[in-house]
Amino acid sequence: MSATKRTIGPEVILSAIGAEQAAIEQLLIDLVGAPTVLGQEQPGQEIMRAAFADLGLEPRAVPLDPQALGSHPGAAPFSWDVSGKANVVCRWGPDEPRGGRSLILNGHIDVVSPEPSDMWSSPPFVARRDGEWLYGRGAGDMKAGLAAIVGAVRGLRRLGVEPRAAVDLQSVVEEECSGNGAVQCVIDGRRADAVIVTEPTSLAIWNSQVGVLWFQVVVRGRPAHAGSAPAGRNAIEPSLGLIAALRALETELNEEPPAPYDSYEHPINLNVGIIRGGDWPSTVAAECVLHCRLAHYPGTPVESLRTRVEDTIAAAAAELEGFEIHVRYDGFACDGYTLDPESPLVAELGAACERATGARPELYASTATTDARTFQLFGESPAVCLGPHAEAVHGIDERVLLPSVLQTAQALALFIQEWCGLDG
Ligand SMILES: [Zn+2]
Missing domain, CATH: 3.40.630.10 (Zn peptidases)
Incomplete structure (x- = not known):
């Protein structure tokens, strides 16, 4: 040619x-x-x-x-x-x-x-x-x-x-x-x-x-027979409170968005995309895992969003007794x-x-x-x-x-x- x-x-x-x-x-x-x-x-x-x-x-x-x-x-x-x-x-x-x-x-x-x-x-x-x-x-x-x-x-x-x-x-x-x-x-x-x-x-x-972070919140309680449920700690139930805490973080992130998102009503979205908990109707659920996606603004490093998620979960977990709760990462972590x-x-x-x-x-x-x-x-x-x-x-x-x-x-x-x- x-x-x-x-x-x-x-x-x-x-x-x-x-x-x-x-x-x-x-x-x-x-x-x-x-x-x-x-x-x-x-x-x-x-x-x-x-x-x-x-x-x-x-x-x-x-x-x-x-x-x-x-x-x-x-x-x-x-x-x-x-x-x-x-x-x-x-x-x-x-x-x-x-x-x-x-x-x-x-x-x-x-x-x-x-x-x-x-x-x-x-x-x-x-x-x-x-x-x-x-x-x-x-x-x-x-x-x-x-x-x-x-x-x-x-x-x-x-x-x-x-x-x-x-x-x-x-x-x-x-x-x-x-x-x-x-x-x-x-x-x-x-x-x-x-x-x-x-x-x-x-x-x-x-x-x-926006940047996006995928994270999982892992809640561990104690299994027991449903007939003596008070002896166990059901991991599914506190998970709902943890979602509420994350929603509060989402609300905070949407207050006064920086440009170019300043005209947006709700630019930062939290999504709880998967919830997996328990394995038997007559067993108190020992584990529940929330799979979440949360966004953040350009210019803020994803590391700082990780910190905010972990702090949010730690504060909510401090109110709960008898559970082990931690955050882990698998998938998106980007600015x-x-x-x-x-x-x-x-x-x-x-x-x-x-x-x-x-x-x-x-x-x-x-x-x-x-x-x-x-x-x-x-x-x-x-x-x-x-x-x-x-x-x-x-x-x-x-x-x-x-x-x-x-x-x-x-x-x-x-x-x-x-x-x-x-x-x-
Ligand atoms: Zn695509």
Whole structure:
């Protein structure tokens, strides 16, 4: 391929990506069909590997390495087995830039459980199309984003062009539990002048996000026969008081939020996502474990949130007699971040998106975390999220609006031309 810079009219790029619509939708349907919940990501990664290879690129596995993760400041603690888990990455364009700026396009293959799946209108891992909507677990969060990345590159490659700096495509694991897939990509040495994570942002640019901590509160009492229950200490019952104490901490955290969250009613959310206690109706429950998620503002280290959680639990535990109570950590432990809204990435992606949709994208500070933080905080790479419009993510009948998937691909393709430059 010649190394002559080429500028293609935006309308040519828009229609080249438009021609990929069927391919984008088919990839999305195939991805939804792979039930990539935690520990079962590989069949989804095989589909991504084939999709990258089909672009004429060389997919490469980046396996999770527990040892390397264990000593990385951006990694989260985890108790589960990660053997056999790998990100799939590939590079389009030159290793050494020829005058353009490099880019990482990133998405996660893992999805959360669809249970109780009998609440869905149709099976969650069978993509169902209804008008402009496509239903299925992961359709929005975020297999549509992965399909849009592939569609953008596919359309540009069909135009016979190549970027003037590396465009790295990444399909990562473990975004929903630890973020360690993206951390492994950073450990692997991936850096870029910009990172776009195609989470379902409704074509807004997320340039700020909270940090998140997962923690477990372990309550141990004393088992006894229910017929002589007063001899035991039931671990389930004080757990409710501990939740109330954590809710009070949540209320405190929501008082006077700092910018960019100062206009938000309730930016910091505590979620008690799992409660496991007891093992027999006629036995006083000896143990109860609460699995919680709590957010914190950019600029406050996650270590300080750990301290506040532990202090809260210690104060509540001091009121209780006959129980052993402690806090342990497994999964997310990350900081938030804000990327300057004046940064070139925000401005140029905003312009590309406006050309694709006709509207200037809004800037949004997310009350959830994403892998974007890892590139920004540990990869020396400015990062944002931008992706399609989805509803009921992590909920029942999750769905994505198909035209917004195409618009995402179009915005990415236009941005690649502006950011990286094209040769051809
Ligand atoms: Zn997501």
